[in-house]
Amino acid sequence: MSIDESDIPALARGCAILGTGGGGDVRTGSLAAVRAIRAYGEVPLVELADLPGDALVVPLSGIGAPTVGHEMIHGEDEPERVAEEVERLFGRPPSAIMSSEIGGSNGVAPVAWAARLGVPLLDADGMGRAFPEVQMVSMYVAGLPADLVIMSDIVGNVVTIRPIDGLWSERLARAVCVAAGSHALMADYVLTAGAARGAVIEGTVTRALEIGRATEGAADPLGALRDRLGAVRLITGKLTDVDRRTTGGFVRGAATIEGAGDERGRRLTVELQNENLVAVEDGAVRAMVPDLITIVDTETAAAVQTESLRYGQRVSVLAWPCDPLWRTPKGLETAGPRAFGYDLDYVPVEELTAHG
Amino acid sequence: MSIDESDIPALARGCAILGTGGGGDVRTGSLAAVRAIRAYGEVPLVELADLPGDALVVPLSGIGAPTVGHEMIHGEDEPERVAEEVERLFGRPPSAIMSSEIGGSNGVAPVAWAARLGVPLLDADGMGRAFPEVQMVSMYVAGLPADLVIMSDIVGNVVTIRPIDGLWSERLARAVCVAAGSHALMADYVLTAGAARGAVIEGTVTRALEIGRATEGAADPLGALRDRLGAVRLITGKLTDVDRRTTGGFVRGAATIEGAGDERGRRLTVELQNENLVAVEDGAVRAMVPDLITIVDTETAAAVQTESLRYGQRVSVLAWPCDPLWRTPKGLETAGPRAFGYDLDYVPVEELTAHG
Known part of the structure; x- marks a missing residue:
């Protein structure tokens, strides 16, 4: 093709x-x-x-x-x-x-x-x-x-x-x-x-094309995207805090989402270094690198990239498993949480969210 | 050879x-x-x-x-x-x-x-x-x-x-x-x-070897070196101030020499960026890059490199003409005083010291 x-x-x-x-x-x-x-x-x-x-x-x-x-x-x-x-x-x-x-x-x-x-x-x-x-x-x-x-x-x-x-x-x-x-x-x-x-x-x-097409004309874009990715939805709510600095060629920071509707009172923080690295709620990690964590617009399910994060946005956070290569010892050594300075043992997102 | x-x-x-x-x-x-x-x-x-x-x-x-x-x-x-x-x-x-x-x-x-x-x-x-x-x-x-x-x-x-x-x-x-x-x-x-x-x-x-040999066994090393270089002696005295910082791969700073003996009361400042760039006395430039300015030990006529400058050293400052290539327009554009941020028109050391 x-x-x-x-x-x-x-x-x-x-x-x-x-x-x-x-x-x-x-x-x-x-x-x-x-x-x-x-x-x-x-x-x-x-x-x-x-x-x-x-x-x-x-x-x-x-x-x-x-x-x-x-x-x-x-x-x-x-x-x-x-x-x-x-x-x-x-x-x-x-x-x-x-x-x-x-x-x-x-x-x-x-x-x-x-x-x-x-x-x-x-x-x-x-x-x-x-x-x-x-x-x-x-x-x-x-x-x-x-x-x-x-x-x-x-x-x-x-x-x-x-x-x-x-x-x-x-x-x-x-x-x-x-x-x-x-x-x-x-x-x-x-x-x-x-x-x-x-x-x-x-x-x-091909996979990126399929993901992009999953939300085209969908009645429930967020649900369609979640299904295509095999993702879990960590929270749906409003962006209430965005901290972002550019230093030495990197963007570093954190975004905080407060739950809305049924999820009012919950609060999830996504820490990032160019990419989203760790999602934390009430001191508990809900997903971590190298698994994927993406903040999307709740209505359209379009990704919100780090540079577009703005106070007040209505967003949802999805998390899903990385390629198996990243879960090998060499993969985790290269791009696991410790490679980014987190003192965390890697736990797959499926396990974290099953027990969360 | x-x-x-x-x-x-x-x-x-x-x-x-x-x-x-x-x-x-x-x-x-x-x-x-x-x-x-x-x-x-x-x-x-x-x-x-x-x-x-x-x-x-x-x-x-x-x-x-x-x-x-x-x-x-x-x-x-x-x-x-x-x-x-x-x-x-x-x-x-x-x-x-x-x-x-x-x-x-x-x-x-x-x-x-x-x-x-x-x-x-x-x-x-x-x-x-x-x-x-x-x-x-x-x-x-x-x-x-x-x-x-x-x-x-x-x-x-x-x-x-x-x-x-x-x-x-x-x-x-x-x-x-x-x-x-x-x-x-x-x-x-x-x-x-x-x-x-x-x-x-x-x-x-060959020239470096000859310069190095000029002081070997000489009764007056400083005079022998000056003659070999075709240099003028700008001052003989004591190092009274050394300001030196390493930033971004460069050493920048200045050294001040106060005259001794007949030259008591004079004060020469040598500004440097790794190399000595400009020698100033009473607000008047006595020598400037790309001409050569070297601080030497008064007794031995050995060069005192930037990293070895110390308060109290007995030193002399010599200055002499650079290779003619550096005095061409392209040479001065590349390594003249303005290339180092000095708002100075280049004047050859022979002229500066003839009138000083």
Whole structure:
């Protein structure tokens, strides 16, 4: 199949839901995708099994604070510069590109990047959601060496990092990102299709499209979305407190929702670092990273991204299980609660909400 | 000729004088040079005319705050990693290495790097002195595109920057340097010998050796040094105030010297950013960057580097003309007083001191 302009709204809605508040404003990626499809045509969506084993797959993402992600509109030849560097280093051009992060703008914008480069988009990503740090990708969890990062910024600089490990990859990429104006396009790993097997999360572009379509024309959008995700609803109410700071390339903060209707008197706090990380009620954790926690508009079931949180919004909070890869010991070490500084042992959302 | 262990003390003294207070502690470079010569043998010193036109010359320097430069001792295979990256990008290994900056540790340490790599050292550098920023090199002034920087840090990360210009080169390299622990080895430009003609300052390793030897056994070391440099002595006295802060990878501050003997009652202030930039007396500038200003011990005529400035030291301040390249319009734009934030039109030190 191919992705054309009519698919972009649903893809964007789905990616916003999977973004758990972060991953950049999907409107940025949508605008870029629509413009690129109009200019270069629709984008073939391919499965990993369709590619020869030595085909080069380039996982791409925008890196930087979501609140400045809209700058991405101004610089448009970043994908070409990354592709040139790939060809210079590997002696052949990319066969396909992949979203590093299906959640948020980084799930939609790759349609634009693929269109510009004239290559297919792989139906897969490196997270199945959004995460704030460079090393929090399935390739890292699968044990592939984090030995190459290529960054291209808005003004035209290209930086290639050969880090000794994923943590240095994050540290150096973040420093370059901040120096380059808090936003850059990044290829994190360059993979052969053979190496990608078992090291990427397959089918996630299709899944984002399905999530986005679940609420189209639904009588009960929130219920339809919850069913499609297999999610639990943690609370429905009103946003009464939003604390949000941008520091060192990250947005950090917390949002508090007070229950309405039958749920009056309840109070849920969602703590975030670009993405929503932990939901707490009465001192008890109701869901935690790497499981997904998304704040949605109660009426439309559209995701409310971190940068759009506003006092008084009528919202619901949904939580659902992450990809099984993140529940392995290496997955939890990489992106479990302790990776974000929480002194918490991971408990799956199904268990937390069954006993809550 | 070759550089052997017996040359290192004189080379280090000369490089410290040319460092104008900065360029890193020469003891670091000296120690590395002596150890490498003992392990790998003496280092041939070649002239540019000795190299074939397509020979690759790699200008190297340590980048970072001088006060943490001693960390360089712990990481020793940075040169090999830079050379590997050069070979990966150019398809052939370096034919020679060059000091990017003859002043300070970066004038001596290249002996160690050349010894480790088993290649000659070019009798030239990119400054004829020391400067604090990456783009302040003769190659930039000569109009060579600042299109490649390779950095290797202590832990083993390698970062390649393809900047759009020299200012972005500085901005990105500095960010990587700070993230990597405030010190890294850097190749700024990779040149063919053909391209290096007219774009490097030749003979400066030999000049540093001659400067270092000028004071050896001299009855009047300060006079001997002044004559060898063609310098004027701005003041002789006592260090009465030292203000020094390390911020963002730079040491900034000022040193005040009060005159002694016949010069009692005079007071000279030297302002610095890693290197000494401007000497001011009674509100009048007596010497300014890119001319060279060095504080020396009055008795031994040894340079006093920025990190060694101490209250009460008996010192003299010498100033002398920079290489003519720095007095061109592009040279002054790159490293003249305004490049360091001073609202001053450049006046050569000969004129300032003739009228002072």
